[in-house]
Amino acid sequence: MSLREEGVNDGLSDFKPGLKVDDKIAMGALILLVVSGLYYSLRMIFTPDDVIAEGFPAGEYFDTLNSEESRELGLGTPLPTTVSVTGSLILMYTLWSALVLTDGAKGKWTIMHPSAMAFVAATVTTYVGLVADLARTESDANQMDILTIPLVMLLVLISYFRLKDEGMEDDMTMMGEPEEDNGKFTNALLGIALIVGLLTVAKEILLA
Structure with missing residues (x-):
């Protein structure tokens, strides 16, 4: 039995793509997320070797990353497969932003919550790494990534x-039960940032 017979295309004819977000600031933020997400993700998926070469150019510092000690600490240069898979994950978040932009915000908390949590966690771990002097900042590509991560987080949250x-939190549930936000998601984000930060600090102390 084909998936068409099981209703995989149900509702597709009703989907009329277009800019369906009224708030101009949010629209601008989503457009930036989509454009930057496509740039990063497609490069990582289709040309991972070029991405690695830009982020980890030949030199004494980057040669040490391929040492046995660095690899044991998880600080070696990434494999092309790792870069491509990461690009695929970024593409998923990009498509979620595009869906909000083209289908409207109503009930889209289900896809914006994971995006917000992911980039809050990424920002916290990145800057804890900077404070611990373990973040990779030697190349221009590394520095651009460090600047891009918090910018993406801000765009998602904005x-x-x-x-x-515009209905972002319509029909929101918590553990299957209807939930009126009342700031709970904001508190949850702060809690995630705190927990991830503490865990990352503990890890950096153990590795020091």
């Missing part, structure tokens, strides 16, 4: 909170 009035 678009989420700006779109509350």
